[in-house]
Amino acid sequence: MRKATRQKLIRYSLYGVLILGFGGFALFANWESIGRSFFNLEIAGDMFPEVITIAARNTIMYTALAFAFGLVLALVLALMKLSSIKPYRWLAITYIELFRGLPALVTIIFVAFAIPIAFPGVSIPGGALGQGTIGLGIVAAAYMAETIRAGIEAVPRGQMEAARSLGMSWGNAMAYIILPQAFRIIVPPLTNELVLLIKDTSLFFVLGTTPVSKELTKFGRDLMNSKFNGTPLIVIALVYLAITLPLTYLVARLEKRTAAAR
């Protein structure tokens, strides 16, 4: 048998398997029950406008706060890891390995419950969710620190040398010469981190929430439980996609642009 014929045969048999699979699913699934449980337009309609004005808004707010906090922390960690001072490097490496090694959920729960115990007088705005946001920022910083470090290392050594030979201090050279170039390189991967962070806010469903502080997942789950229906899950899935898909599209465009600029 010729190679091309054989490849064709393999491809068509794969199509066959796919069609059989989907066909079997379509044939044997209970469409009436699926429709009733997951595509109930009345329940879906009742979710508006709160799913946007409260749940999506909260998801975006927690993400933005965790991202901002995580980014600042990540920058400090990246500079510490690149430092010539050993204890700084060790500290940064320990932090990064610790929080990349733990499940985000564990860190979030731990921070959310540890802060009120460790600092009894301190009240974080947003209560448990504010504390959860800090926990998520701590996790995000560990990942973003490595991204930022890689970006800084991608800037040619001659840039720092040129800046220093003009008399600029290390800090000025970093702030005005190295970091602006590093950030151009790392905008696409940082945007990816942002997408991951959006999805990770769903972990906040474990934190006790009041009706106005629910993020998308908690909002959907509570409705599922009260209505005994899966439709809210479909609706919040669509809202998540409405937020994340434009961002992933943006990343693809940014990556193309960065590639073209080189």
Add this chain to the structure above:
Amino acid sequence: MSTQRNEEAPPIQIRNLHKYFGELEVLRGIDFDVQFGEVVCLIGPSGSGKSTLLRCVNKLEDPTSGKILIEGIDITDPETDVDSVRTRIGMVFQQFNLFPHLTVLRNLRIAQRKVLGRSTSESTRIAEEMLARVGLSEKVNEHPAHLSGGQQQRVAIARALCMNPDMMLFDEPTSALDPELIGEVLDVMRELAEEGMTMVVVTHEMAFAQHVADRVIFMDGGVIVEDGPPEQVLLNPQHERTKRFLRAIDSE
């Protein structure tokens, strides 16, 4: 050690300088003075330590032992504020090292603003003056990527001049350039030399060394082998190693 500038002291004094990279001894006891207004060309085979020597002068490399005095200030003393000494030493690199994210004007302004604390208008005026000096006034708003290699190197020279340095170091300034672009950079350097700038130039351009330098130093294996006026070192070398190097260059 005071950081007060000493007008009497020569721009560069180097005493018994040693530099190791790990186990490798790259500079093996260098003694070397440069006087005001002097143009010194450093020549020698690659790996001879001439670039390392130049980079030690503004402490881009940390000397392992020995003393380097810039205008009488000991930069090997850990108490010395190296940043302020560096503003008096202009440095030009083989790879130009312009800041690619900034326009030519901003490349020329940034250190004036951040280091010397000059105002925007003053730093702009000086930047434009220096850009005119290297013949690139019309490129003021371009990004470096849109310039030829020769133009980039002239901008890099202008950037160094904006700090009003007392001396200029050139680390193989034309080695990364296409042959037809070398002349424009050497012309700018020749003008600088004629205006009396103190210059130390690591170069393979023997014609430039012969016509512009007051002194030529031949280095090999981390030591200074021969040091004298260009007609002596280049045309009538005393050492076998110098003769061999010049023959090898000639036959290229």
